[in-house]
Amino acid sequence: MIKPSRRSRGSITVQDVAREAGVSAMTVSRVVNGGTNVREATREAVLAAIAKLNYSPNSAARSLAAGEATQIGLLYSNPSAAYLSQFLIGALAAARRAGCHLVLEACEGERPEEQAEATRGFVQTHVQGVILPPPLSEVGAVRDELDAAGIPWVSVAMGLPPEGSLNVRIDDFAAAAAMTSHLIDMGHRRIGFIRGNPNQTSSAERYRGFCAAIEEAGLDLAAMPVEQGYFTFRSGIVACEALLDLPERPTAIFASNDDMAAAAVGVAHRRGLHVPQDLSVVGFDDTSLATTMWPELTTVRQPIAAMAEAALSMLLDELRPRGQNAQAEQVLAHQLIVRESCAPPPRR
Amino acid sequence: MIKPSRRSRGSITVQDVAREAGVSAMTVSRVVNGGTNVREATREAVLAAIAKLNYSPNSAARSLAAGEATQIGLLYSNPSAAYLSQFLIGALAAARRAGCHLVLEACEGERPEEQAEATRGFVQTHVQGVILPPPLSEVGAVRDELDAAGIPWVSVAMGLPPEGSLNVRIDDFAAAAAMTSHLIDMGHRRIGFIRGNPNQTSSAERYRGFCAAIEEAGLDLAAMPVEQGYFTFRSGIVACEALLDLPERPTAIFASNDDMAAAAVGVAHRRGLHVPQDLSVVGFDDTSLATTMWPELTTVRQPIAAMAEAALSMLLDELRPRGQNAQAEQVLAHQLIVRESCAPPPRR
DNA sequence: CGGGCCAGCGTTACCGCTAACAAATCGCAC
DNA sequence: GTGCGATTTGTTAGCGGTAACGCTGGCCCG
Structure with missing residues (x-):
């Protein structure tokens, strides 16, 4: 007698979708990611099954199986709170899509030794890449420490990033x-x-x-x-x-x-x-x-949130073994916001 | 001939630690979590092996195997950016420790219908629990929607939370x-x-x-x-x-x-x-x-960050099937911060 | 002195998904 | 029709960890 798996979580899995669509689990997986080499008719059947069952992939299982990066560091010092919250919103959105975790670390001090110390915390915790929002993107001690540990990093919002480094910024x-x-x-x-x-x-x-x-x-x-x-x-x-x-x-x-x-x-x-x-x-x-x-x-x-998202994607591209990464620099559009604090000069 | 597993990621796993400590993987797992029913000598051997190899558990594998909650929602409207950033810092720290993902969703509108709509977004994406920072903790439309979907929630920083609800606040x-x-x-x-x-x-x-x-x-x-x-x-x-x-x-x-x-x-x-x-x-x-x-x-x-952490822990306790949860309400300590904006009244 | 109990640890079988490989199917030139 | 490469799909074997259960040996009690 087959008893129902005692550990079943009752949630919809690829298997369920596969059965519904009359294909194999692997095909479902292919449709969900990228979807190369799948016939159009098959893809549609799978998508229909997904929609019908309201399937959403289990990101833990996915990153386990795919062996993807799971921990991305974000080293922040004290930018304005407003900046940080926007930044985190963007980074979190991207992290969830990618199924990776964001590891925050505060870098309080001003002295290079303190900054290097905070950075080493990351190296210990096995983060696979690090995002550096301003002003830390400019701190040599931090970057050197990461380079020494072989951990890739992206700088965000530097005015003039060094040649060849990963960076996202505005003009x-x-x-x-x-x-x-x-x-x-x-x-x-x-x-x-x-x-x-x-x-x-x-x-x-x-x-x-x-x-x-x-x-x-x-x-x-x-x-x-x-x-x-x-x-x-x-x-x-x-x-x-x-x-x-x-x-x-x-x-x-x-x-x-x-x-x-x-x-x-x-x-x-x-x-x-x-x-x-x-x-x-x-x-x-x-x-x-x-x-x-x-x-x-x-x-x-x-576009702070968008910059954070772009930074994370760039980092993940870099970490992905397959193929070379398209771009190492992204310049996003800024916008002039006109409010009430300026007017023509007083007549004299 | 045994070829080395082609998919090995080269990282340290429980197996490695187990071999090093001369025990089974299961025992290592027990030591790492809670650690009930492990002899002291064994525990020390395992801890030594962990330290020696600099092992850190793979959170993806852990949450997959344990079937834990992996997606916790955080519905925010427009609290001050400063509040939000502190809140996110705390929530992220707790989320990483628990190995779960934070799913942010903005709730822009003021009208109940819009708020309910934003909430339904969560229900779609299979979040297992929701954290409600102020002022959303007070919005009936949101809470009703979550209750209807059977998703547990914690309110944060309500002045006077309803009896029996999960909540974290100050006095x-x-x-x-x-x-x-x-x-x-x-x-x-x-x-x-x-x-x-x-x-x-x-x-x-x-x-x-x-x-x-x-x-x-x-x-x-x-x-x-x-x-x-x-x-x-x-x-x-x-x-x-x-x-x-x-x-x-x-x-x-x-x-x-x-x-x-x-x-x-x-x-x-x-x-x-x-x-x-x-x-x-x-x-x-x-x-x-x-x-x-x-x-x-x-x-x-x-203590905004601490309140966020407490809220997330409370939610996870609630979601964990084993046993009943200790407390449904936590009141954290506040602090009077005296700066320069007040002084004795002017003499008249 | 036998048996029941339990602390302590190992074994097995998965969690849900995907890399790598194998097989089937298709298209097309000869 | 036949052969062969290209495309599409299925199969197998894990990823790293833990739940459930099994086994062992010591302790206590009758």
Whole structure:
């Protein structure tokens, strides 16, 4: 007497689908993945059976059988929370599709030794690849450690990634230039710029974009006041104070990220300047801060979730033994988001 | 002739550990999980072998063999990004430990029909349980849909969870009372309160805590101006304007979350009031906003990541067939975070 | 001193899926 | 028709781990 398998989970498996469609389990598997070398009629029968039974493949079994990568590391330091949450949403979506797990690790310290230490945590836990969102994508200690362990990595949102490395980014240069042109088109002729942290290449790229747009418009770059910031709210306060202390005040401020832009708006308000009537302020990144302030911020949106997804796919392609990977670099489209924080300069 | 298995992945398996320790694979498995009925000497030998080989179990194989839950849903609407990122960090850590995948689904709309629709997405994709962070934990349409499908859920951070439901939370009442007492201890006698969205029970609990502390201090509750807010930055502006328009202005404002507190600080600044010298402002949640503003916000910290972890563990316990689950409710500890946004009231 | 019980460990048989190989089928030129 | 390569489909053998059950030997009790 055959007793029903005591361990059956009652869920729909390939076998069930195969029986329903009158084919073998292997054929079902082929249809579900890629589906090479399956006759059209057969595929349709299988798809119909899948739909009928509401089958969804068991990802644990799949990655076990296929021997795929199952643990991908994500090393984060302290980007803005808004950035991180978007990033995680994208990465999680891609991870689930691929059936792999995301292993998070915080990298708190600033010192190379601490960073290397956090990285070694990954090596211990057998992650097969690592995603490096900013600003860690720029940290040599981390990359060296991963290279030494032979673990592939993808950098995300670097301004100027090293040749041949896996990376996903936007065109910081073009985005900053577009934003600058937007201000110029509005009539601003004296635009203050707050630079980002010099240890990140995107800072330089954004500044280059700013300069290029100024010069292209035939304006005098030397007349544009520039302050150094470090991407933090606090540094934005200092930089903005300096800009507004100038005898000839800028009519607009372009901060290299939203946090610093928010700081600039705060400083302006405390000085009794109205934004945007007296001073226009624009940022970069379109984090949630941009809409939880008043006035809401004109800024550049990065497709953060899409970038995370792209990074993970790229990494998995790299890890897949079969064939060579198509591309090692992806530049996604950015978008200029116009809100209420900028307006034509005040008439004088 | 035995050729080495062509599909071997070269990684360390239970078999390797078993051989090294001179026991069977099953014993290794027992040691790794729980480890009931294993002699101490044997356990040590196995642990030594594990350490020596640097073995780490394959979570795909584990969940396949054990037939464990592999997909846990996380339905989020739009809590603050800071909240979400912390929440995801905690949930991911727990998910990895348990070897299950997190399935995110955004629930955009406000209308019950849209919310139910988003929930049905989960039912389709065979998630075995769902975590409901605020404010979705309070949405009847979502919970009904899950109940109808027989999918267990855990609510997180509800103020007053329904009897018998799985939930993880902090004591909103006590936390709000503590914050209020802190203000009273500083010398404030006229404290304005901005309520949270009435569709969330935590709003009511926080308000109850505020009232209790006021009365316990022997102050006149009727003298405290209260405004309705909705947890949004925008609603905080309106509420704070109303409070500051009062003939007898409060010396402190207790906003039911950080976004509204940030709004209050902004309004005060635009009116030329200095925070905290002229007006103290405190918030609730300790999201990242609390430190990306100036002055930094005194607020209540929720252990968000820990709450997410607890929620996931609770859900998995519920799903595990063996035995009954210990607890259906967990109240984690909150913490009063004192920063720069409050000070004794101005002398008059 | 025999037998029942249980802690401790091994054996077997899978979980659900897919790589690799084998077999069947097809198309087509001669 | 026949032969042969290309395409489509089926078969087998695991991937790494664990549930269920079986076996062993020591302990206790009658």
